[in-house]
Amino acid sequence: MHHSQILHQLKQCIKLQFPIQGKKLHAHVIKSGLDLHGPFYPNTLINMYAKCGHLQDAVQLFDEMPERDLASWASILTAYNQANLPKHTLLLFSKMFSLHGFQPDHFILASLVKACASLAALRSGLQLHTQFIVSSFSDDDVVKSSLVDFYAKCGLPDKASSVFESIVSKNVVSWTSLIYGYAKMGRKSKVVELLHDMPCKNMHSWTAVISGFVQGGHCVDSFRLFNELRRDGVAIEEPFVLSSLIVGSASLAMLELGKQFHLLVIGLGYESSVYVSNALIDMYAKCSDISSAEKTFGSIKTRDIVSWTSIIVGMAQHGQAKEALSLYDEMTSAGLKPNEVTFTGLIYACSHVGLVEKGRNLFKSMVTDYGLKPSLQHYTCLADLYSRSGHLEEAENILKSMPFKPDEAAWASLLSSCSQGGKEKTGVRIANHLLQLGPQEPSTCILMSNIYARAAMWENVPKVRKLLANMETKKNPGYSCVDLGKENEIFYAGETTHPMKDEIFRLLKELDREMQKRGYVPNVSLVLHDMEQQEKERQLFWHSERVAVAYGLLKSAPGTCIRIIKNLRVCGDCHTVLKLICSIVSREIVVRDATRFHHFKDGACSCGDFW
């Protein structure tokens, strides 16, 4: 074989994603005595391995090269980008820069900007932009296009636009990057304008706009745009866009819509896309339909680490800790390596069933067996495990000795265990610390106030109340949304204007009488405002989750599960009430609150009363 033929075939391997064939060509080059280190071969081979996902082979070739030119460096940087290791890309570059004093060319600059874009590393990207402007490649359109993408991903679409304007020949790639940036920031009129002005559109562009809307939390806009596409008869040639839409239905907990997207996936024949299936698992879990999540997981032919992690995390969040842990054993037996995300789910599972030893061992295993670096979230999760199981000292030690500064969430989780377990002294110490820190979350303030009230430190209660009052003016009001399949109904806390309010009131009154027979006493310590006892009870009575449950009981088919989505965390009193209601009416109630899921069934909750 002539070497131009070999080069051609290597390119074919990249295009068709045939690493095995590529490896054969590599072997052929060595066996036939062709000069492996001659012109073109090593860089093309590195590129082939990189693009086919064989990072290790690319790195090995690179390390064995006697001479490296700028193209070799560009190829290996691409390999790290391709393997989704943008941090390595930047790290390797800084090494190359200090060791060899290289000036990056336009190829290398484009790879580096891409790495910054996927990390949303604003500072490094700005530095590269400066370096690019003063370099001799400063008119290169491809680097400019990657800078547009970088600014768009950093949430600065106007900066992206000014770079975009400087591009000499604008193409579908640069247009797509720009429009993604505006979609992500929810700048709808700008998106519409750009869609109109764009001379060239393809599936990439549509996917970019829709995923931009979803990633920026403008899910409804993404659904609307997709409807328009379908109306216009645009063919969905690839499944990419469906994953984004499924993520959108998950984040709004719109189960019916998610199911419709699932049907569309089947109809279009994209069931075999792992990306789509993984998004579906997560969607069903986030919409509280954990059994459909399991079914979807079961139907995947080749599961990857994201599939396993999604179902493990889903099970853990729904209180099925044992199942989550046994899925982990199955996963490792199948030869898959867990990553950071898997371990968050696993430790979370342990903390919900009080498996202290198991959690401790998993944390150790993550470091020693898999060489993973625990993040702040891992430490917080581990501390949570200790404090929930009554090991407050160990929990506090972790927060104090870990290589991160504990944030408000970390202290708040510890504080919540103090109020549950009657550890007053520790609680007061942590509350004082939080007071100095200046809490940002209303839920933290409520915990603090309760601790101070219980310790009779009345001088501190007004301080916390004042903080809370300042927050509540800017925070969203609490609401609960009950999912009745074809329709949803949303209730705000204290709302008394609903057309069915009399029926709802009657039902809640009736339930209240039955609850009191079973020993229920309203826990007013969780209501903070200054008011008389009766007024406090009335306020609790109209908490949005109760109203939503009552409405759900009135409107839904008998025996069905009632699903509630809430924007804040469930309050302690409502939690008690829902446990009672579910057994009084013999119905399952599932509440997705701001942080977790509560499955109320037979008088108990899947969260084990810790949240």
Place this chain on the structure above:
DNA sequence: ATAGGGTTAG
């Protein structure tokens, strides 16, 4: 020979 856009889990 080497560079730029859209998809999944905490």
